[in-house]
Amino acid sequence: MKRILYIEDDPEIGAWVREDLERRGYAVDWLTSGEGSVSRVREADIVVLDIMLPGLDGYSVGQRLKQEAPDVPVLLLSARTAVDDKLQGLGFADDYMTKPFHPDELAARLDVLMRRYGRESAREVRLGHLLVRVDEQSVIDKRTEKEIPLTAKQLQILQCFLRNPNRILTKEQLYEAVWGEPYIDGDKTVMVHIRYLREKLEIDPGSPSVIETVRGIGYRVRQ
Incomplete structure (x- = not known):
């Protein structure tokens, strides 16, 4: 039985989603705020996270969860439809779904994430001469x-x-996903870390083939 850590403060939406997901065979651990979620995320196979929460918002909670358990996929739920909101969320999350939504679509997206990041599979990724376990x-x-x-x-x-x-991930997205703080314009932290990472991973750091630079936008790793 797949385990979902579900964080939603609205009691009606929360009860409806939990009932539907349990009917589909999931075990649902429902929280009404981000409090206590970090200590429970490693027990989950996937996280479904609402952005509008009391206390810390979903962006902050999601970044903390990713830092604690990078291998657990996160699906964000939000009534916010602006591109900037989606980009902020996808800087760390694995999917972003807007409200209102149909339960069949939520189930389908969870199924895709489970197949992509399922813990039961041998999670090895080949990147040229590298094998990432x-x-x-x-x-x-x-x-x-x-x-x-x-x-x-x-x-x-x-x-x-x-x-x-x-x-393609921008330096802003990488900084906020990894450091969990808002990016300050002009900060070179990501650039420096990418340079040192390339020195370890690339055959020729001066002509990288693993972590590509997309000029004027950011970085990309092809799989």
Whole structure:
């Protein structure tokens, strides 16, 4: 039985969604705020998170959950339809769904995320000469069969790319997803970390093939 950590403060919506998901065979752990969610996220297979919450909003809660359990997918629910809101959410989340929604669509999106990030599968990703073992949080150079040591932040950056395959991520999105704080214009933290990460991962850091630079936009990892 798949376990969903569901965070929604509206009692009517929460009860309706939990009842529907339980009818579909999920085990639902429903919270009405982000309080206590970090300690429970590793027990979940997926998170369904409303953005408008009392106390910390869903953006802040979601970033903390991703820092605690990067391998657990997060689906955001929100009545906000503006592109900026969606981009902010997708900077760390794996999907964004607007309210109102049909329960069949929610179930379909959960099914897609489960297939993509299912813990029951052998979670290995091949990136050229690299083998990333997601659950073990390790990177192996297949040319030598040796593990490449990464810092915690370098690993979080790589995991962020793996959650968004083939997608261009801006430095703002990477900073807010990994550091969990608003990006300040002109900050070079992401650029510096990418440079050091490339020195460890790339065959030729001066001509990167794993972490590509998309000029004027951001970075991308192809899978």
